[in-house]
Amino acid sequence: MTKLIKFYTSKTFRVLSGYFSQLLLSLILLFVFRPYDRGLIYSSIWQFVFLVVFLSAIFNCKHSRKVKIAASCFAIPALVFHFLHLAFPSTTFIIIFLVFVIIFTFIITTSIINQVVVNARVRLETLKGVVCAYFMVAFGFAFIYYLLDLVSPGTFHADFFQAETISHSRYLSEMMYFSFVTLLTIGYGDIIAVKDVGQTFTILEGIIGQFYIAILVSRLVAVYSFFEHKLHLVAKSDAKKDPNG
Numbered sequence: 001m002t003k004l005i006k007f008y009t010s011k012t013f014r015v016l017s018g019y020f021s022q023l024l025l026s027l028i029l030l031f032v033f034r035p036y037d038r039g040l041i042y043s044s045i046w047q048f049v050f051l052v053v054f055l056s057a058i059f060n061c062k063h064s065r066k067v068k069i070a071a072s073c074f075a076i077p078a079l080v081f082h083f084l085h086l087a088f089p090s091t092t093f094i095i096i097f098l099v100f101v102i103i104f105t106f107i108i109t110t111s112i113i114n115q116v117v118v119n120a121r122v123r124l125e126t127l128k129g130v131v132c133a134y135f136m137v138a139f140g141f142a143f144i145y146y147l148l149d150l151v152s153p154g155t156f157h158a159d160f161f162q163a164e165t166i167s168h169s170r171y172l173s174e175m176m177y178f179s180f181v182t183l184l185t186i187g188y189g190d191i192i193a194v195k196d197v198g199q200t201f202t203i204l205e206g207i208i209g210q211f212y213i214a215i216l217v218s219r220l221v222a223v224y225s226f227f228e229h230k231l232h233l234v235a236k237s238d239a240k241k242d243p244n245g
Contacts, residue, residue: 020112020128022056027135034176035169043169047086054079057108061132067111074104085168091150094168098147105140109133117219130216134183137212141205142179146172148198155198158191183209 030053033046058071078100085093116129149155149171158174166174178191182205193199 019060019062019125020132021125022060023053024128024132024135026052026056027132027139030139031135031176031180034173036173037167037170050082051079054104057104057136061108061112061129062115063108063111067107071104071107071111074100074107078104089168095147095150098143098150102140102143102147105136105143109136109140112136113216116216126220130220134212137205137208138179138183139176141183141201142172142176144201145175145179145198148195148201149175152195152197155193155195156191157194179205182206185209 026049029049030046033042033049035046036042054075058068058075063071078097081093081097081100084090085097112129112133116126116133145156156175156178174191181188181191182202185206187206193202
């Protein structure tokens with residue numbers, strides 16, 4: 001029994017010890033526990049996971065010192081205004097929070113993509129970074145859509161709800177759903193962009209979703225193939241040097 005506990009403990013530690021592991025896990029949980037109106041406990045779980053995303057995005061991704069400082073400068077006020085809105089609901093607090101969190105998301109995503117592209121080896125952590133950046137893009141656009149509809153009501157139209165009649169958290173949840181559907185270029189049509197700015201950002205996210213997979217996956221395959229070929233040449237060279245082997 002003790003050996004079994006040690007085995008699973010070591011496995012769990014390995015999963016959570018990578019550069020992007022904690023961020024990836026928290027991003028998945030953030031998506032699973034989208035901010036529906038399902039009571040205080042459910043909301044508290046989402047708020048906690050949301051905080052973990054901020055912390056892991058800054059301190060768990062091997063960013064440069066400049067990136068960490070820049071990200072922290074936007075993360076701290078974003079969290080302050082987020083919790084201010086929870087205590088004292090205000091559209092102004094939400095708008096300020098969204099501006100800061102969008103810039104924060106852009107900084108973190110750019111840094112992660114830079115690490116993945118510059119990385120000369122395809123490891124498990126590289127693949128985790130690719131997935132993290134993909135999630136961050138989706139969440140970033142969800143915040144952008146939410147901001148657009150707050151600044152210009154009626155930017156988006158949905159068949160099954162009206163923005164004026166639901167809570168801010170529920171509307172953010174629906175924008176997350178719409179963002180992931182757009183990034184994956186599924187496009188069910190249950191939520192549509194009506195105004196020009198909303199349509200522009202929706203098209204932009206769809207283009208990013210297509211090119212992200214095409215460019216980054218091809219980059220990873222190319223790097224992997226290069227190192228496989230290099231290892232093959234090294235193995236052949238060693239075999240020639242040691243004919244008795």
